[in-house]
Amino acid sequence: MTLNIYTVIGLAVILVIVLMALLADFIAPYSPVEASGMELESPNPLHIMGTDNLGRDVFSRVVYGARTVIVVVLIAVILSGVIGTVLGLVSGYISGVLDKILSFVMDSIYAFPSLILAIALSVALGPNIFNAAVAIAITYIPTYFRMVRGQVLSIKNESFVEMARALGLPITRIMARYILPQLTQTLVVVFSMNSADAVLTEAALSFFGLTVQPPTPDWGFDLYKGRGFILSGAWWMLIFPGGMITLLALGFALLSEGVSQSYVVKEGE
């Protein structure tokens, strides 16, 4: 795969934020949950992103907040990727009634606004980080399912798969060794696109108070609190958490754009 500029920038952004989350203990100058200054201090040398309405350091909250979103996105995307891919493989390869039913269910879920479904699911499961991840995962399963199923339908009649069948290899082996490797490139694109979307959905659920409980730092939730201080002009409570959400989503979106572009170029060769 040729690296293109979007891929490089996207990866760099994601890497920086992941490192920030991992090394939060060393990077954050203050505790994210305890007051370290006066209330609503604007950015200054001691608090480079200012302080919130409870005197907590916004920069420290932004650094620690990366943990929440990254954990949720990671769990959600891996969970939906594995389940969606397996269902898509089986459904596309075996076809028949199972395929018809699964496709119908997946198409219906796919048509429904994913954010609203995620909201309904997290309300039902109860608001916490893990449930939010599960709720997001469920809404993305159809994306993987549809993509994988479509590819399997076109691959399964290729001669090399034909040959594997003729050799009498078990179905699981054919799917794992012959079909799955063909899907990797598309999976990477969908994976990064979904991650971008998952960042936004996590932030939205947090914005509605459906993930962390205070005082845990979280970008979406901090942004929600910040909105109460617009008229006081406390822009730092909005710009920094809001900017980080957009930046991380942008990183994943650029990655997916870059990967899909190099994919198209390769196809064209």
Add this chain to the structure above:
Amino acid sequence: MGLARYIAFRALLIIPTILLLYTLVFIVLRVLPGNPVLAALGTKNIPEEQLKALMRELGLDKPLYQQYFEYLINFLRGDMGYSMIIRGRPIANDIADKFPATLELAIWAMVMSFALGVGFGYVAGKSRGTALKHIARLYGSITYIIFIPALGLFLQLLFGRWLGVLPTGGRLSPGIYINSITGLYTIDSLLQGDFNTFADAIKHIILPSLTLGLVLSGPFTRLTLSNMERVLGSKIVVAYRARGVREEVIARHVFKHALIPIVTYLGLQFALLLGGAVLTETTFNWPGLGTYLVDKIMYRDYTAIQAVVILFAFLVGVISLMTDVAYALIDPRVRY
């Protein structure tokens, strides 16, 4: 197949989809949580008798399958049950109150996103260099990553707090009243010839619709650009050029050809629009269904949450049907 038969056929196909979504929502909201009444009250210290009475009042004491069918039938009749928190308040009344606000936001957001997206795609498609096309293509694939509350709050800060030219939320300024006809204030005020109210309503809707419109505009840019490139490469353009038609005029003709697939795409944006509306409304205190839904979430008012979510499922089904029909009207080949 005639058009009428085609429409009837599509309508029949939509029913299982809506039923499935209804079932899904029902399972998620009714079967998964423990006792919704306890969750809504937020306490377990309630006398057994009182709990039972409340469950009976809300119809939650019946077997699940019975609830499932009764709810569906009542819903189709326009009866969406009662709120668990504000006792005795029919949810259908609340929804009827809130729906026009969401509809108005959705319409203006679509107008914004269409104008911004198609406009940019048109300019980029017409340009001779490749730089603008690259930017337009990137724009087309990344606008969806804008986090609506982040953009919306930034715009509030900029235009509301710093420049002080636009309001930061709501539908009308305090002290301004309107007799509701359609519930769409920008239309109602015009119908009554009240231009002050009209100006006020427009001022209030600019930022929310711009926020939502911008986020949804990307695909329009991408589609316009790629369709214009496709048509520009076709023989009809060669023929135009051979006859010495001016480039300006050619661009206009090409644009018209390129527009058809874009119009049909409007329907597909609808699911995104609904999800985005929930975020936009809460960001701008816009009193529509989205704000209502989030309010009810805060209070764990399950019956109201269920009604709104199921209503969304119906809307998605109906819009998808309308898109199919529009497509069949524009392109007769689809019907056969």
